[in-house]
Amino acid sequence: MQLLFDSVTADYQLGPIRSPRVLRSIDMNLKSGSFTAVIGHTGSGKSSLLKAMNGLLIPTDGQIKIGDTVIKAGKNKRSLKKIRKQVGMVFQFPESQLFAETVEQDICFGPLNFGVPLIKAKKMARDVLIQVGLDPIILTKSPFSLSGGQKRRVAIAGILAMQPEVLVLDEPGAGLDPAGKKEILSLIASWHHEKKLTTVLVTHDMDDVATYADDVIIMNEGQIVMHGDKRSIFSEEKELKKWHVDVPDARRFQLRIEQETGVILPQVCLTVEELAEALIEVNLA
Amino acid sequence: MNKLILGRYFPGDSWLHRLDPRAKLLAGVYFIFVLFLANNWETYLVLGLFTFAVMRLSDVKFGIYLRGVRPLIWLILFTVFLQILFTAGGEIYLDWGPITISEFGLINGVYIFCRFVMIIFISTVITLTTKPIDLTDAINILLRPLQKLRIPVDELSLMLSISLRFIPNLLDETQKVMDAQRARGTEFGEGSLFRQMKTLVPIFLPLFVSSLNRAEDMANAMEVRGYQSGEKRSIFRQLYWRRRDTLSLFIMILLTTLLIWLRTEGGIGH
Numbered sequence A: 001m002q003l004l005f006d007s008v009t010a011d012y013q014l015g016p017i018r019s020p021r022v023l024r025s026i027d028m029n030l031k032s033g034s035f036t037a038v039i040g041h042t043g044s045g046k047s048s049l050l051k052a053m054n055g056l057l058i059p060t061d062g063q064i065k066i067g068d069t070v071i072k073a074g075k076n077k078r079s080l081k082k083i084r085k086q087v088g089m090v091f092q093f094p095e096s097q098l099f100a101e102t103v104e105q106d107i108c109f110g111p112l113n114f115g116v117p118l119i120k121a122k123k124m125a126r127d128v129l130i131q132v133g134l135d136p137i138i139l140t141k142s143p144f145s146l147s148g149g150q151k152r153r154v155a156i157a158g159i160l161a162m163q164p165e166v167l168v169l170d171e172p173g174a175g176l177d178p179a180g181k182k183e184i185l186s187l188i189a190s191w192h193h194e195k196k197l198t199t200v201l202v203t204h205d206m207d208d209v210a211t212y213a214d215d216v217i218i219m220n221e222g223q224i225v226m227h228g229d230k231r232s233i234f235s236e237e238k239e240l241k242k243w244h245v246d247v248p249d250a251r252r253f254q255l256r257i258e259q260e261t262g263v264i265l266p267q268v269c270l271t272v273e274e275l276a277e278a279l280i281e282v283n284l285a
Numbered sequence B: 001m002n003k004l005i006l007g008r009y010f011p012g013d014s015w016l017h018r019l020d021p022r023a024k025l026l027a028g029v030y031f032i033f034v035l036f037l038a039n040n041w042e043t044y045l046v047l048g049l050f051t052f053a054v055m056r057l058s059d060v061k062f063g064i065y066l067r068g069v070r071p072l073i074w075l076i077l078f079t080v081f082l083q084i085l086f087t088a089g090g091e092i093y094l095d096w097g098p099i100t101i102s103e104f105g106l107i108n109g110v111y112i113f114c115r116f117v118m119i120i121f122i123s124t125v126i127t128l129t130t131k132p133i134d135l136t137d138a139i140n141i142l143l144r145p146l147q148k149l150r151i152p153v154d155e156l157s158l159m160l161s162i163s164l165r166f167i168p169n170l171l172d173e174t175q176k177v178m179d180a181q182r183a184r185g186t187e188f189g190e191g192s193l194f195r196q197m198k199t200l201v202p203i204f205l206p207l208f209v210s211s212l213n214r215a216e217d218m219a220n221a222m223e224v225r226g227y228q229s230g231e232k233r234s235i236f237r238q239l240y241w242r243r244r245d246t247l248s249l250f251i252m253i254l255l256t257t258l259l260i261w262l263r264t265e266g267g268i269g270h
Helices: A046-053 A077-086 A103-113 A118-131 A136-140 A148-160 A178-195 A206-212 A230-234 A237-242 A249-261 A272-281 B021-037 B041-057 B062-086 B103-129 B132-149 B153-183 B193-198 B201-224 B243-262
Strands: A003-010 A023-030 A035-039 A061-066 A069-072 A087-090 A166-170 A198-202 A215-220 A223-229 B092-096 B099-102
Touching: A003 A046, A023 A046, A023 A061, A023 A223, A035 A046, A035 A206, A046 A061, A046 A087, A046 A166, A046 A198, A046 A215, A069 A077, A077 A087, A087 A148, A087 B153, A103 A118, A103 A136, A103 A148, A118 A136, A118 A148, A148 A178, A166 A178, A178 A198, A178 A206, A206 A230, A206 A249, A215 A230, A223 A230, A249 A272, B021 B041, B021 B103, B021 B132, B021 B243, B041 B103, B041 B243, B062 B099, B062 B103, B092 B103, B099 B103, B103 B132, B132 B153, B153 B201
Parallel strands: A035 A198, A035 A215, A087 A166, A166 A198
Antiparallel strands: A003 A023, A003 A061, A061 A069, A215 A223, B092 B099
């Protein structure tokens, strides 16, 4: 499903106080089936961008087109419900949204809200729970009795069970140990490929960007300052430095090697494997 | 949620901002008692002018005070209507079974309205010009004598300041959880009352859980740093009683004398 932003401007209204614009005339086109990483430092508008994709932040100007549904200023009640069914959103620390008595009920909450029959929702709950790597035994347990990592998986399962066509994630690996984080991200990546989703991932870890994403969006002060294929984005170190964005470890290592040896490697390397191959190719290793 | 003005602090440097919180608190509570001395239009006028003067002194725009009254306006109007409908005496304009609209009823209604609005204005003045933490310190000091009655004043004021401290966090978190459940297809403010109540469970439960967790973390953090209840403790933010504080209480006494002098014996109708 395609996501199209057409000069979208938005702010939060808190009673009498209007926040400065959190999104400023954003134009963006995310192709169906793409995996995009959004980076930028705190307060750059990443989370607001995600919220706009789910109709939680309504543009004051411009319009958002998701599939063939349009959100713009004013009332869009019916389209909002449709969009929220199509766009699954995993918030930061999603485990804080767990509330039901059993894991099964919690996972079924989303599908039931969108009118999926109970039997089908229950079957779905069981399937996604296995998919996220948990034992179906815990379906009858209380979500509050689980460990932190398990809770995170249950919360993500609750979103996947809605069978969204677009998956939007705000730092799904935050606060997990490296192994747990890697598992969750590879789970999302395989789900992305299997279900042919359009995925948007906010992250701070450039190595995650290098490993999982295809495209990169860099945000600064509510605007998209760079948007493109990850390899071309990570080849522009100077531009990246301007926005205080790091490059993946492998790329940094590559730059250092090129600087020390004077040999320019044939391609921009984003992972250790790519770097190793490139080094062998030019006979440096 | 963000519209509540009562209980908010507006930073500033007015005469009222600089007043000792103890003086403000004492004067504010005293004012509410003094309000009941008023029983004719002269006394209400004096109190009204006094309230207005205090509001001007606070350097906060008048509109903000009006916004503070807005959430309570239905409660006020309801009370006023009860007064108007069920007070008898004086000339009767409308008689309809047990319900009469009389002269005294109307006058009383207007008085009650003024009284409510003035109480709200004055308490808003206090909270707008005093940091919550200063206010709890002041409450703590003013309630000290109750310690003789074995009332745990220090603990109570600690509880008060901790809860005030976490109100913004709780509001933030409420917003977050609401967004998260909305993304899972909950619609708030729709359907029957019962359905609306059901949509609150997915919000309150996570909030309760996180509040309890936070309380436990907080208690542990305090204990780790050696907090013991019932210990004698000095105050970090010293409060200083200055001449203007005495002056403010003196003004209150003047106001009282004036009111007693202007007051009519026996109330309205005499």
